Amino acid sequence: MVMKKVSDLRVLKLMANTIRQDIVRMLYEAKSGHSAGSIGLADIFAALYFNILKHDPQNPQWAERDRLILSNGHVCPVLYSSLANAGYFDKKELMTLRKLGSHLQGHPHLGTVAGIENSSGPLGQGFSFAVGMALVAKNERKRWRVYAVLGDGEHNEGQVWEAMMLATKYKLGNLTVIVDRNNIQIDGYTEDVLPLEPFADKYRAFGWNVIEVDGHNLKKVIDACEMSKAVFDRPTVIIAHTIPGKCVPFMEHLFEWHGKPPSKEQAELAIAELENQRKVIEEEG
Amino acid sequence: MTDSKTDMKLIPDLLAPTESKPSRDGFGKALVELGEKDPNVWVLTADVSESTRTHWFAEKFPKRFVQIGVAEQNLAGVAAGIAACGKTSFISAYGVFSPGRNWDQIRVSVCYNNLPVKVHASHTGLTVGEDGASHQALEDIALMRSLPNMIVLAPSDAEETRKATLAAAAHPGPVYIRTAREKAPVFTTKDTPFEIGKANVYRDGKDVAIFACGISVYESLKAAAALKSEGIDAAVIDCHTIKPIDRATIVKYAKKCGLLVSVEEHQIDGGLGSAIAEVLCSEQPCLLYRHGVYNRFCESGPGLALLAKYELDAAGIAKHVRLAMKLKK
Incomplete structure (x- = not known):
């Protein structure tokens, strides 16, 4: 059965909180992995898997499903948690992340886990992959859309700009790219490592429909995706301004948290903080 | 021929x-x-x-x-x-x-x-x-x-x-x-067999077996015809599939001839010759002479002239097969 869209923002906020808690636990168990980006994307993934995407967790290969291509594969804990919470596989599996024999590889692998559309890891590749899928959908007049999630630092890769040009050439109105504009990458802040600004103008100059949103505002993320569906003659990029590590105060904004897991004490601190936030959301009523 | x-x-x-x-x-x-x-x-x-x-x-x-x-x-x-x-x-x-x-x-x-x-x-x-x-x-x-x-x-x-x-x-x-x-x-016809992983033996021979790919196959056939007049009986095998390589045919000719020559328009390291060497060393130890481009960048010039200069035309291949035959003695 096609997954029912959740429109109650409170329920979506609770789901984002659940995803954040899953990520903290997964990364602590795994003893390695990428914390800040994964946690910072929790709101966008809650919106995608519980509202925006047309999909069926009981039938992952459903031909008419929307395709979600994760290009910056290192943030896969957020994808794995979203898939498990949507019902693609048992949540118990989440704690096997990165371990020997696990289905949950350190970077996503097509075919190992239900719901995953592409293997990723080397940056930039998911963008081209998404463009290929959108070309087929457009050529065959399919009703499904292609969504691709990219990191901002990923835009250092030349392949991203190659794919960006081609998507405009073929007027891929069925493609929505969501960029996690969290301003960090491994070695530092994006504007120190290799400046991206004026980032939105670059997409505009390449012929894209550009929407900028607060990536933690669920309503605005959902609205932006809806707006992208109304533009038929060119692809849309949603530049989602996010805070890396959002909702885990000691991680927020710090590039040092790009590629490391929490210690036992840090994980406990993060879970306690997230539990407090959960109570606040529940009390909002 | x-x-x-x-x-x-x-x-x-x-x-x-x-x-x-x-x-x-x-x-x-x-x-x-x-x-x-x-x-x-x-x-x-x-x-x-x-x-x-x-x-x-x-x-x-x-x-x-x-x-x-x-x-x-x-x-x-x-x-x-x-x-x-x-x-x-x-x-x-x-x-x-x-x-x-x-x-x-x-x-x-x-x-x-x-x-x-x-x-x-x-x-x-x-x-x-x-x-x-x-x-x-x-x-x-x-x-x-x-x-x-x-x-x-x-x-x-x-x-x-x-x-x-x-x-x-x-x-x-x-x-x-x-x-x-x-x-x-164009020397094969629509009736010539082609199967991925199955090398084609175009010429049988008992002294040496030439395994070639690409345009080197035809040049090797010409080389084998010339060598015949010198008393060297060379088999020529079209090894069109380099992966998965045809292990059975390699082993068969290693046993039969005791000397293989690989010929490819490619660096000698990492290509067809290397793939053959990997089979031989584990299944049928045998002399192998790898011919190709010897770890170098080449130069501009007409294609056929380059083949001649870098000894990948029939005459060049024949020369290297003769050199290989000396290893056997």
Whole structure:
């Protein structure tokens, strides 16, 4: 059965909180992995898997499903948690992340886990992959859309700009790219490592429909995706301004948290903080 | 050359071929055949549609043809996305650029996903000619052979390339097909067998077995005819599939001749010769003389003149087989 869209923002906020808690636990168990980006994307993934995407967790290969291509594969804990919470596989599996024999590889692998559309890891590749899928959908007049999630630092890769040009050439109105504009990458802040600004103008100059949103505002993320569906003659990029590590105060904004897991004490601190936030959301009523 | 002929349905007189064509023509022809048969075949190129012969497909099936522009990384990635939607996609460019510039995309988007993307390289080897060393793909077999899930084909003439292309489309996973720019004799026929992984023995012999691929196969046949008059009885094997390599035929000729010579328009390290050495060292230790380009960049010049200078024409191959024979004594 096609997954029912959740429109109650409170329920979506609770789901984002659940995803954040899953990520903290997964990364602590795994003893390695990428914390800040994964946690910072929790709101966008809650919106995608519980509202925006047309999909069926009981039938992952459903031909008419929307395709979600994760290009910056290192943030896969957020994808794995979203898939498990949507019902693609048992949540118990989440704690096997990165371990020997696990289905949950350190970077996503097509075919190992239900719901995953592409293997990723080397940056930039998911963008081209998404463009290929959108070309087929457009050529065959399919009703499904292609969504691709990219990191901002990923835009250092030349392949991203190659794919960006081609998507405009073929007027891929069925493609929505969501960029996690969290301003960090491994070695530092994006504007120190290799400046991206004026980032939105670059997409505009390449012929894209550009929407900028607060990536933690669920309503605005959902609205932006809806707006992208109304533009038929060119692809849309949603530049989602996010805070890396959002909702885990000691991680927020710090590039040092790009590629490391929490210690036992840090994980406990993060879970306690997230539990407090959960109570606040529940009390909002 | 009738003395040691095998039943491979080659042209009647091997030394007098009536047709000469570049192997890329066979590729372009097969794409059109495939396009007519199967609406799920897509073709993509990187600003080289005419020289890769993909323009024939483009003219007939414009909706399933994607002009990517000079962007080989995107070429491989977009093809993988198309293949993930249940299509068979062919990507086509010069070997130095694809797989030269997009190995990582072929590794992860194509091979790790195990999708039916067929990577076609034209303009491989020395015979690219005048464009010079930067454009002479002499390392591509090594690059592609190391990838899990990849099949590596280097057919010997235009007709065999046509069959290799059809076979590549029928194979469910990734395939690499290597072709050349220069015209070369068409010496196989539509009745010559072609099966991925099964080498074709075109000439039997007892003293030495020449394993060749690509345009070196025909040159090796000419070399073997010349050597016969000197009393050297050389077998010639068309090893069109480099991965998976035909272990049984290699072992058979190692036992029979006790000396193998590999010939390829490729660096001697990492290509056909290396693949043969890997079989021999574990299954049938035997002398192997690897002939090809000896760890160097070459130069500009007419394709055939380069083959002569770098001793990959019939005379050069015969010279190296004689040198190899000395190892045996």
